Amino acid sequence: MLIQVFILVVSLVVLVWSADKFVYGASSLARNLGVAPMIIGLTIVAMGSSAPEMMVAATASFNGSPDTAVGNAIGSNITNIALVLGLTAIFQPLLVSSSTVRRELPLILLVTAVAFWMISDSQLTFAEGLILIAGFVTYILSLLLITLKRSKSAPIDDPMLLEAEQDVPEGVSTGWAIFWLALGIIALPLSAHFLVDSAVFIAKVFGVSDLVIGLTIIAIGTSLPELAASIASIVKKEDDLALGNIIGSNIFNILAVLPLAGLIAPGGIDANAASRDSPYMLAVTLLLFFLCFSRKKGFRITRLKGAALLSCFIAYQVILFSQL
Template identity: 50%
Template sequence: MLIAVGLLIVGLALLVWSADKLVYGSAAVAKNMGISPLVIGMTILAMGSSAPEMMVSATAALDGKTDTAIGNVIGSNIANIALILGIAALIKPLSIGSTILRRELPLMMIVTVIAGFLLWDNYFGFSEGIILMVLFVGFILMMLKISKEEKNNNDVLLDQQESEIPDGVDNKKAIFWVIVGLILLLISSKLVVDNAVIIAKFFGMSDLIIGLTIIAIGTSLPELAASVAGVMKGEDDMAVGNVIGSNIFNILAVMGLPGLINPSMISEHIMGRDFWVMLGISTLLVLMALGKSRRISRIEGGILFVCFLAYQGYLFYNVSS
């Protein structure tokens, strides 16, 4: 048991590190190929923080654990808002200045509702996976169009994204990190899933609960690091944007994978409990971010954080469901 816990921690650490190196190398290669900073920022950098969720969900689905894969998505989205933005706002109130973010927030709500429709019958199949992947491609194209429009208006989020693109990295070094990142992502995601299952069995946890708790929190670590770093540098829009973008990518791209890989019945608790928590927390974020002040205050951050603790406490009290 202790070995499994140790290997899980190692796997999560490797998962976060390898995802960062993959994004670093991919962004550098793209820049060396002459791809515009706008495109790199809205695709590679924006999707990078969802790489751990994507690899873990794919690995879980390949192992026949669709509940874990979908639980990882829902749990990560809840953690992104309630834990990460809650902590970030407690450190410093978050101001929402980007027009792009104010457009992305309603899109996040729309894709969340779409996920509910697709999960409603407690079956997640191949056709649902295809629908989400098609919507994912459409979302990327839409965001590129919106970003090009806002570029002329000097949107603060685009400037902050472009500042994160690595500069002066030669192709050999960039490709090396892409390869290392991919290999370690595969290894670490397998470590995380296999040892999470061992721990879940020891404590009598269901596949869904392990996805909603340990795995979801672990795969959200890149967003936590990025958001806290953004807040400390005064890049509030970047901190919030990482979370919103990650939640949309999680639902469209990451949730789509289990449907394509392992279509199956899913736990009734997903639609009976967890989806509604994700929808409620998402709605709370929209109300806070798009209110008159266009900011998330410390009090509101505290509310989000308490919601996260209450939800996790409830899950650990009901570990078998």
């Protein structure tokens, strides 16, 4: 048992590390091939934060555990909003000023509602997976078109978009870029494989469902990069980045992570995902929407609002473990 816990922890660390190296290598290689840094930042770098969730979802689905994949997507979204953003706001209140953030807040609410509706019948079909993936492609293309249009008409001063460009590494040789890319490609699926296997083993020992494992241990672990990015953003006094990282990651989780279960292992899923978890995900997303657009304190997420979000996370964990 202790060996399986050790494998779980090590696999999680390697998963997050290899995702970072994969993005580092891929973005460096793309830059060396002449791709614009802004484009790289909005695609490869942006997707990098959700790479661990995507790999876990794909591996779990191929292994016949789609509930782990669904739980990972739902649990990561709840964790990002309630835990990561809650802790971040308690540490430093966030000012919501970027037009990009304000535009994407209604979008995350919309895609969350769509995911809730799809899961409500305790099924995730191949067609629903295709719809979500099509939404993901549309989202990326729209983001690129809007950014390119703005860059031609006026200099881009949106801190989120500028940060996306700045995150692209410079001065990395093509040889090293290929090395890190290859290492990430090898380590990502291997670490995800061991992570899923150990998680399923632990779940069976304790009589916990694959869904709950995905909602808790795996979801919290794969959300650590978002927590690190949010803390780094507020240290640099770039509030929009802290919130933007969370919104972007949650959109990717629904449109790129969740559909993998439907595409690879379509069919029935744990009924609790429909009756308990997806409604909670929608509720905390709706709460975030109202907290961000409350005008009493301006467009700000105060420490009190952060405490409210963190309380939602704690309450959710209590609900989960009280039903075991």
